Structures are given as C-alpha cells and as structure tokens.
Amino acid sequence: xxxxxxxxxxxxxxxxxxxxxxxxxxxxxxxxxxxxxxxxxxxxxxxxxxxxxxxxxxxxxxxxxxxxxxxxxxxxxxxxxxxxxxxxxxxxxxxxxxxxxxxxxxxxxxxxxxxxxxxxxxxxxxxxxxxxxxxxxxxxxxxxxxxxxxxxxxxxxxxxxxxxxxxxxxxxxxxxxxxxxxxxxxxxxxxxxxxxxxxxxxxxxxxxxxxxxxxxxxxxxxxxxxxxxxxxxxxxxxxxxxxxxxxxxxxxxxxxxxxxxxxxxxxxxxxxxxxxxxxxxxxxxxxxxxxxxxxxxxxxxxxxxxxxxxxxxxxxxxxxxxxxxxxxxxxx
Numbered sequence: 001x002x003x004x005x006x007x008x009x010x011x012x013x014x015x016x017x018x019x020x021x022x023x024x025x026x027x028x029x030x031x032x033x034x035x036x037x038x039x040x041x042x043x044x045x046x047x048x049x050x051x052x053x054x055x056x057x058x059x060x061x062x063x064x065x066x067x068x069x070x071x072x073x074x075x076x077x078x079x080x081x082x083x084x085x086x087x088x089x090x091x092x093x094x095x096x097x098x099x100x101x102x103x104x105x106x107x108x109x110x111x112x113x114x115x116x117x118x119x120x121x122x123x124x125x126x127x128x129x130x131x132x133x134x135x136x137x138x139x140x141x142x143x144x145x146x147x148x149x150x151x152x153x154x155x156x157x158x159x160x161x162x163x164x165x166x167x168x169x170x171x172x173x174x175x176x177x178x179x180x181x182x183x184x185x186x187x188x189x190x191x192x193x194x195x196x197x198x199x200x201x202x203x204x205x206x207x208x209x210x211x212x213x214x215x216x217x218x219x220x221x222x223x224x225x226x227x228x229x230x231x232x233x234x235x236x237x238x239x240x241x242x243x244x245x246x247x248x249x250x251x252x253x254x255x256x257x258x259x260x261x262x263x264x265x266x267x268x269x270x271x272x273x274x275x276x277x278x279x280x281x282x283x284x285x286x287x288x289x290x291x292x293x294x295x296x297x298x299x300x301x302x303x304x305x306x307x308x309x310x311x312x313x314x315x316x317x318x319x320x321x322x323x324x325x326x327x328x329x330x331x332x
Contacts, residue, residue, distance in 0.1 A: 080303040088306060089169040089290035090118050090183060091138035092273060094198075096283050100264060100274075110264055111279045113196075113289065115271040116140075118183040121160045123176055124168075133170045134177055137163025138286065165286050175306040185271045186308035188289075190321035192299035193260045198280040198287030202253035212246045256280040260292050262321070269317040 080087075092113035100108040115138075122135035137155075141147055141162045155162045158179035188194070208214040208230045217226040230248065234241040258279060265274040279287055291303070300321075 080299075080305045082298050084172070085175060085303075085305060086170065086172045087175045087291055087303065088120075088134045088136065088171055088177060088183075088187075089167075089288060090115055090136060090187065091165055091167055091286055092196075092289050093139070094279055094281055094283055094285045094287060095272075097278070100276075108264065108276055109278065111261075111275045111277065113273040113275065113279070113287070115183070115185055115273060117161070117163075118271075119160050119163065120158075120177050120179050120181040120183070121155060121163060121166055122158050122168075123179050125176070126173075131170065132173050132176060133168050134175075135166055135168045136183070137161075138165040138167070139163060167288055169288075169290065171306070177306050181307070183307055184312050185266050185268055185273055186310075186312055186315055187304060188263050188266055188273055189299055189301050189303055190263050190266050190319050191301065192263050192303065193292035193294060193297045194263060194275065195290050195292050196258045196261055196275070196279050196287050197290070198256065198285055200252050200254050200256050200280045201282050203251040205248065206251040207248050208246060211249060211251050214246075260294050260297060265318060265320045267318050268312055268315050 092115055095112040095114050098110050098112060100110040102108060117138070117140045119137050120134055121137040124131060124133045124135070126132050137160060141164045144162070147162045151162060160180050203210075207228055209216050209228050214230070216228050217223055217231070219227055233245055233247065258277065261275045261277045261279070263273065264276045266272070267274070273289065281287060
C-alpha cells in the first residue's frame with residue numbers, strides 16, 4: 001500500500017546550500033514536487049525527479065572531490081606538511097578580471113595572473129647566508145642595454161637568464177631548489193589558497209575629503225572658498241599641529257596583502273593562474289604569490305614539494321577546481 005508522505009521542497013526540506021552561496025532549492029520552481037513513497041512498514045524510497053527539476057542534473061554538477069592532480073603530485077618523494085612546510089613563491093603579472101561560474105550556478109569574480117618565465121635566480125642557505133631563501137626571477141629581459149654589468153654577472157653566476165623582476169622568498173630546508181630551475185604553473189594546485197602581495201592603484205595627490213573621508217565645509221549660507229578644505233589644524237590650546245594629523249597627501253600605491261584567495265583554475269599551456277577574488281593594483285602590475293599563511297585551510301590535494309618535478313606535458317592543458325559544498329542533501 002503506497003501513501004503520499006511529503007510534497008514540495010519548502011519548509012524543513014529546503015536546503016540552504018553553502019553558507020555564502022545561493023540556495024539550490026531556490027533554483028527549483030516553487031510548484032515543483034518531490035514525492036516520498038513508502039512501500040511496506042519500514043522501507044522508504046524516493047521517486048526520481050525529472051531532470052529539469054534536479055539542480056544536479058540541470059547544471060551538470062556532480063558532488064565529488066578534486067582529485068585530478070593527486071596522482072601526478074604523489075610522485076614527489078617529499079611530503080607537504082601544512083603549517084610547517086614553506087614552499088617557494090612566484091611573481092605574476094595581473095592580466096585582468098573575468099567572470100566565472102561554478103558547476104552549481106554560482107557566480108565567481110576571477111583574476112588572471114600570468115607567470116612569465118619564472119626561474120630560480122639564486123639560492124641562499126643558512127650555513128652561508130644565515131637563512132634559507134630562494135630568489136625567483138620573472139619575465140626574461142630581452143633588452144640587454146637595460147641590464148647592468150653587475151646584474152649580468154649575477155645571473156651568469158647562477159646559470160639564469162637576465163630577469164626584469166627579482167624577488168626573494170623564505171623557504172624551509174626541504175623546499176630549496178637548485179639555481180637555474182625553471183618553474184611552471186603546475187606548482188600551484190587548484191583548490192588551494194594563496195596570498196597575493198602587491199601595490200594598490202596610485203591616485204596621486206588628493207584632498208582630505210577623498211583621502212580621509214572628511215565632511216567638508218558648507219556649500220551655501222555665507223561659505224566662501226571653504227567647501228572642500230581641511231579646516232582648523234590646531235589653532236586652539238597650545239596651537240601645536242600634532243603628529244599624524246590627517247591632512248592632504250598622496251593616496252594609493254601602498255603595499256597590500258590579499259589573504260586566502262582560492263586557486264580556481266591553472267592553465268598549464270599558457271602558464272596562467274586564475275584566482276577567485278580580486279588582486280591589488282591595476283592591470284600589468286607585478287604581484288607576489290605565495291602559499292596562504294592560514295594553516296587551517298588545508299589544500300584539497302598534496303602540494304608538490306619543493307615544486308612540480310614531473311613532465312608538464314603529461315598534465316592536461318587546464319586544471320579546474322570543482323566547487324564542493326560542505327553538505328549534500330538526500331532529498332533530490
């Protein structure tokens with residue numbers, strides 16, 4: 001004897017989805033029904049919903065983890081330890097932003113970073129220099145007249161091509177790399193979190209209303225040439241202008257760190273790194289990329305230590321992170 005137990009997705013059966021995402025139940029039409037049928041005294045089964053009412057089928061979304069690169073990265077002999085291992089970082093050129101969508105229909109703002117000929121320019125060890133760090137070069141300098149004689153000797157000593165930008169990253173002893181090693185976008189794993197350090201967009205000399213969000217003076221009622229001015233800066237009391245008084249000055253072009261950006265996609269063919277979120281600075285600005293300092297954000301797959309040592313040609317041209325919510329309802 002079959003009986004109708006429940007209809008609809010509203011009420012306690014409605015799933016709210018990810019905490020910061022959009023509800024999958026909201027994507028289903030209001031008048032759609034999900035029928036639970038009881039067959040016998042103890043067994044409860046669910047009738048299969050039509051494909052156009054099932055969000056998983058409609059958006060081509062399958063709940064599974066991202067294990068696409070786990071087999072390739074497991075070839076490394078050194079194991080990555082979250083919170084202790086400190087890998088090498090890279091420099092990237094901000095190309096721009098674009099729109100992305102997850103497989104369950106969630107909108108994503110994406111930033112594209114280009115890794116231009118990254119190469120290890122110098123290695124410093126604790127025994128010689130007193131610290132373990134690696135110097136990484138970015139973008140091979142084709143204009144030889146722009147390279148000084150001292151820089152040419154420095155790069156030739158370590159077997160590296162002259163680079164336009166060079167930055168140093170502190171690493172742990174197991175993450176040291178020999179000088180001259182070429183790096184690639186396979187160093188980053190889709191789904192992991194990174195920190196991006198760069199300079200914000202410079203806005204030049206600005207007044208107090210734009211720089212410090214001052215109210216300004218009145219617009220009418222006897223106000224003359226005092227609409228956007230600072231006002232008194234210390235005429236009362238001892239008449240001293242105190243330190244750190246907010247006054248007009250240069251705005252922007254400050255070093256800013258964006259924490260915990262998730263790697264959405266890695267393009268192996270063109271050495272592109274696509275991140276979820278925004279990166280400081282305008283387009284063509286060079287930024288620093290490193291593994292996130294948030295130790296509680298464990299990467300979905302083992303990170304290559306010290307870097308990806310396999311053949312890049314064996315990897316697919318593009319590796320994408322699969323968006324996986326924390327809980328999957330059993331009502332669909």
